[in-house]
Amino acid sequence: MALWGGRFLKKQNSFFKKFNNSLKIDFILVKEDIFGSIAWSKILLDSKIITEDEQKKLETSLNIIYSEIKNTPKKILLSNSEDIHSWVEQKLIYMLGDVGKKLHTGRSRNDQIATDLRLWCKKEIHKLKKSIINFQKSLITLSEKYFSIIIPGYTHLQRAQPIIFSHWCLAYFEMIQRDFDRLKDCLQRIDISPLGSGALAGTGWKIDRKKLANFMNFSKESNNSLDSVSDRDYVVELLSIASIGMMHLSRFSEDLIFFNSGECNFIELSDKVTSGSSLMPQKKNPDSLELIRGKTGRVYGSLINILVLLKGLPLSYNKDMQEDKEGLFDSLETWRMCLKMSKIVLLGLKLNKNICKKSAESGYSNATDLADYLVRKGISFRESHDISGKIVLHAINNNKSLSELSLLDYQSFCVLIENDIYKYIVLKNCLNQKNSKGGTAPEKVLSEIQKNKKIIFNNINLMN
Template identity: 65%
Template sequence: MGLWGGRFINESNKLFKEFNRSLSFDYILAEEDVISSVAWSKILMKSKIITEKEQITIESALFELLKEIKENNQKILKSKCEDIHSWIEEKLIQKIGILGKKLHTGRSRNDQITTDLKLWCRKKIHLLLENIIELQKTFILSAESNHNIIMPGYTHLQRAQPITFSYWCLAYVEMFRRDFSRLKDVLKRLNVSPLGSAALSGTAWKINREELALSMGFDSATNNALDTVSDRDYVVELLSSASISMMHLSRFSEDIIFFNSGEADFIELSDTITSGSSLMPQKKNPDALELIRAKCGRVHGSLISILVILKSLPLSYNKDMQEDKEGLFDSIKTWNDCLCMAILVLKNMQIKNESCRKAAEEGYSNATEIADYLVKKGIAFREAHNISGQLVLRAISEKKSLNELKLSVFQMYSNLIQNDIYKNITLESCLEKRMSKGGVAPSQVYEEIIKAKKRLNIF
């Protein structure tokens, strides 16, 4: 008989039982359910609902059960229980008899479920924060060790202006820094305890919910039980943060896939994170990165799913909310796995200096410098832009880089161009001029690397 069986005369239909069960996926909340149950037993004792001796017996049995779970949590799946909460309660009753039935006094599965889920999310957020920091560190160290490599920057997948590999790395440091900040914000709003809200209107027992919250590491207790048991904003926020970060990981993957292609040939990926072809012996495929790119869609799907589930739910708890977990559990694991894989890719990647530089030189990425040069000579920018464009066409027709054009050719388009044009359009000059905050000038990049190393405690 289920936890709610007293109201019912007939047994549940077998098909309905299976349809209604969540044990197959919420079993991973076993540790969190034990933690919240121990905290609840202590507050019951302080409220004189159970004795100190009874509390000690309950707590000892719960920790004994937790030890068994840690040794083999797969055994939970053999049970026919409805969910992890009923499984733990059943096992507790088997261990200590009728005393085990006292534990649920004043508590509903409604507040129990969301408490356990918040505890699980909090634990996973701390792990994710660590790995986001580790990924930022890996980008910074890669930027530092490859600071002199010049490569083309792109817009519309066309070579645009020269940048450095270090500068490219710092762009992703900024993305993942925002991901870190978002996740910290999620943690701040999530870390409020639901326990003691009961079914939807609070508990009739004299429970100190603030004390209970602090005992589980929460900052405080929630303010409204009706909202509390139906609140899954934290799931939406966490999946939103995951979706944004996975989008960043997907963009990183796409960049590296392109850089690794024969057409770009900027990098060499390690054998340890690539695969070959069953037919073509020459192939070395960036499978790890392609999978990150694909898994991004999977995480985005989970975010859309929870939004659709919640969009029309009346207050308060509805069984629809059982569908909040599978997508969340899968997405958090996927996100964490992808962070770890990105770290592995970066740590074992080799940058091809000559190929990067050649691409920057051949892509006319210094054309803007000609326009800026002419502006300094007194020509209006739009006219200077037009002259520079004509020079690019001339260089293309002669199959030369802009640096290879003769001075006489430059002067055919403007007699203001002098021999100093050549030092103004070198790749190094293009970089050094961009000294504005956030610019690509090597001195600026180096300064940002130092700041990031201090922020991330890299010594």
């Protein structure tokens, strides 16, 4: 039985009914719908719309309904109900008769779904923040495990300057901490109750919406009923944050795919997160990372979908908005799965230390330090850059590293170069020179690791 129909003389077309129904998607919101319904029953009692006995019956029955399906929510899909609101109310009416029919007094499915979705988003943000913290912990663990290992840093996928592997780990820590902060900020705009806004114009019953918001653990109630039922900014914002977060994980995955390649061979991925070829027995493919990279596109698609869906909608509620949930549900679950997968990848990752160091040494990544050495000798940086470039070209032509060139080789390009040049271009000293805030000097990186441990501790406290 539908929750409407008095104005209609003919039954719905069977295909339209199936086309119109949203239960297959919004059944996920059953817990939130029941939670909001219990809060609504309390405010109906507070406003003397129902009796205390009726409220108790409603609350008890709603809890029974949830207890029956909380472990197997997909049982809801056996119903032919139009949506989750209809399913809950029909169950309630079946159990309580006329008392069950009183619950919807003053309430619309428009403010009901807006409330359910905000409650669900609050819960999901909590889960996502927990997943981010777990990934952060794995980054810190790996950065400590391989603290002293030197790798080449890249620009344009060309070896640029030496860094320590921990510095690479902390770069991704910074990215995902921004994701954590974005979720925290977004929560402030989600934590607002639209319930009591009715279909679009508010409710004619004297309801304390502030108290109602408190019943549902919202920080406050919304201001404008038209905006309340039609606002999906928070869906756009969450999908935007998820897209940025997935972009970070995709870059992370691409780095590791490159590091894992036969041409690079900096790392070895665990057998637990790789797979083989059905034809080529030697293959060990980084499928876990490639899937993270691939799943990023579907999250981007959901963001574009909601933006296009909303761009031409007049106030207030329109049926188009039924399409706001599937992409959101899928994208946040995808992001959380990818965060978990990224953590698992890091847990089994091994660094090939000698190959990393050899690659950093052989790629002339200490050429900038050579230029800086010349500046210390009183030469302008632009001129020292030119001299260093010529020295690098000479080393390439002679198949030597900068450390392997003789002092006579150096002095043929600049007489100011002395024997102390070798001290400046040793990789360890190149790293130590980068001791400005945020640099790759081991001392600075170690300080950042300690600081980031405190950030994790603060993030955990924010979860409580």
